[in-house]
Amino acid sequence: MSTRSDPLFPAGARFEAAKPGISGENMRSSFGARLDEVLQSRGSLCVGIDPHPALLAAWGLGDDVDGLSRFAEVCVEAFGTVAAVVKPQSAFFETCGSGGIAVLERTITACRDAGALVLLDAKRGDIGTTMAAYAHAYLDPSAPLAVDAMTLSPYLGVDSLQPAFDAAERHGAGAFVLALTSNPEGPQVQHARGMDGRSVAQAVLDSVAARNAGAEPFGSLGAVVGATIAGADIDLTTLNGAFLVPGIGAQGGTAEDVRRIFGGALPNVLPSVSREVLRHGPDRSALRDAVARQIEAFAFLRG
């Protein structure tokens, strides 16, 4: 893989990266290429680390920094070496303030050491220098919370996320933009239509697709699209990027839903499970078995 042309780092950029003082992280291949590779080798699955109070209690852990830390350690030990992508949910770490964020830092490092790509579910979105700060915080390898990719929210307009798209390109990182979600409250915003007749969700997808155009194997910018969207008049064929598909398992989405909704883009689908796996903890073997079953259930995506 390392010898082929890398669309995110044309020759000039690579030359710059070779200068002293530039981190080796800047030399890594694009997120799209790295994601493609790990989906191929580990199977198409993203597993969440969602230490919410009910799960902490079920695992016999306290709803505090120590509980968070133990929960995350068990997750990494159980599936960090088998899941293609691990997705910590930032909110649950933020509840414990700086202590929780320190756990998040260690969790990110441990996941990456285990060979998983780390996608931080943070749903950040802002404008200008503030958006650039979020991009730096999570996509710049020099930052303490640097991950492989993050989720973004486009209420301020997709183009307001440009500093994150730029950072992703610069650092070989990725971003998944909320487009069309399965929750019942989503259509109020996502199905609304602009002057050109397109829905907000379609406009988001089109905007991300334009940025991914021509990238191989696919672009580093993805979209979040629910597994149980119903009756949505949306074109999922042009993204040329990955679809993060939450809502699988405990939230009602099935492999059949994925097959039906993403028919034309199955190899680009990244199904995301959380509770469906985590309810089997804290037993590591049971967690690992649950992950294995999900990987098997979605083997058809790249079969």
Add this chain to the structure above:
Amino acid sequence: MSTRSDPLFPAGARFEAAKPGISGENMRSSFGARLDEVLQSRGSLCVGIDPHPALLAAWGLGDDVDGLSRFAEVCVEAFGTVAAVVKPQSAFFETCGSGGIAVLERTITACRDAGALVLLDAKRGDIGTTMAAYAHAYLDPSAPLAVDAMTLSPYLGVDSLQPAFDAAERHGAGAFVLALTSNPEGPQVQHARGMDGRSVAQAVLDSVAARNAGAEPFGSLGAVVGATIAGADIDLTTLNGAFLVPGIGAQGGTAEDVRRIFGGALPNVLPSVSREVLRHGPDRSALRDAVARQIEAFAFLRG
């Protein structure tokens, strides 16, 4: 200062706080009431703490935890006792990971000790237990990052933010929902129209307004509406809550813009300035003078 009535802890709350097992924080009056009181006593102004790299450099500080910490300390010393509301921008603290979040914790405490209400600009938005976790992280007084109010982003639908609205009510906290912003990328989402013909921004405002109905002096849920929105066909008269109005000063918005756009709701307007004040630092007197000028410029809101 210590002998006058403290708008953050009216007599009733102090009494309740003395009871065993009941946290004084839980008994405090509503955010709407506390905001109304502090706007009356200090004037209508929200001042940002936005330690972005260019400002840190201009203040002779490093772009690191120590620089963040010094920047925030100077801000609190300069205007914590004079600004009605202080608004730390979460993104800039997140860039330094857990160390930055520890600075944010100290900054929040220091602002509140100085008598300002703290509004965390975080633009969080999610669903279900994840949204509940964000609400707990920032609106529950028992959490390390508890503030008086936070900003929220409604891309997943306003109703998906309900756990935050519930937490606000439970804890006497507040929330400001992004509605109609001034950035050029915003209309793509915010001007799109739903089946009923309303724009997304109007639907957001109406949804927040419904929750504020009947509250006195006004409700604890606010909306973010830019100071330089142009040609927007939107009804700003029914919110019965505060409008957080960014884009003042360095971003082009003026007192005249505010007067024109919010004509029918001026007492509920909370103008927000950041760079327009912060560019005068790190000299504390110069910062304080800049805040005083802005308070004076917006005195007409409650004149």
